[in-house]
Amino acid sequence: MTADTGSGAGAEAGADSVTEVLSALADPTRRRILDALAAHGEATATVLAAELPVSRQAIVKHLGVLDRAGLVAGHREGREARYRVVPERLGVAARWMDRIAAEWDGRLAAIKRLAEGQGTGAD
Amino acid sequence: MTADTGSGAGAEAGADSVTEVLSALADPTRRRILDALAAHGEATATVLAAELPVSRQAIVKHLGVLDRAGLVAGHREGREARYRVVPERLGVAARWMDRIAAEWDGRLAAIKRLAEGQGTGAD
DNA sequence: GCTACGTGCAACCATTGGGTAGCACGTACG
DNA sequence: CGTACGTGCTACCCAATGGTTGCACGTAGC
Helix, strand or coil: CCCCCCCCCCCCCCCCHHHHHHHHHHCHHHHHHHHHHHHHCCEEHHHHHHHCCCCHHHHHHHHHHHHHCCCEEEEEECCEEEEEECHHHHHHHHHHHHHHHHHHHHHHHHHHHHHHCCCCCCC | CCCCCCCCCCCCCCCCHHHHHHHHHHCHHHHHHHHHHHHHCCEEHHHHHHHCCCCHHHHHHHHHHHHHCCCEEEEEECCEEEEEECHHHHHHHHHHHHHHHHHHHHHHHHHHHHHHCCCCCCC
């Protein structure tokens, strides 16, 4: 979150990137931050704090979480730290969820088949 | 979570269904429960507690959260309460995430266009 | 009818997490 | 060179949450 080391989730996936992304996204305030960030293209914590009902420090903390999840990236520009949104991670998470949903569907279908056509074997 | 009134999220979406689904999914234990549930097709809290490293009551609590999020549904069968996974919600959440990702992409592209082709107007 | 298994509920504990306030440091600007 | 703005860090508070144990109730089976 130092805004110059960049994203903690940029390369590795140490502590379950899925958990990081999902829990980062689970917080409404964090989603509002992401939304405001997407609207501005780039913004500082101070600017974001001005249009959200939380303090600057809270924004900084949230940006830290979002950065670790790889959903935002920050860089220093003079004396201010600008952050921007990173859409890729969200897409990855969306695809992951879709895959799991499909997997569940498959398993449920298989089980249903077994339960219904016990002796049939091939429906 | 009474398993006979059914899913709390079955009809309404009182407290932000997005938040409910995401925070429900954010917990690793909860994801393992969902996984085990999908593997069994149907299972009781006791069965799940047997193959996960948490107590039965913990499972029950998690099932409550998952039920409120609409990710599982339960029904009584004799003296046991069986739960099953509900894949639809996950798909909905996945599509929501994909939509947001696309939205971000659009906004970022527009902003980039403005920044690069200030005087050009058409790249 | 008694026993045993499974569930539901309530109390309780420890940890995490969102939020705030205060302070120290660096950087731009007069 | 001094001032002002913006950032970063630490300490602290309160609520929510994951987890546990214990107990009471209903239901199935002998």
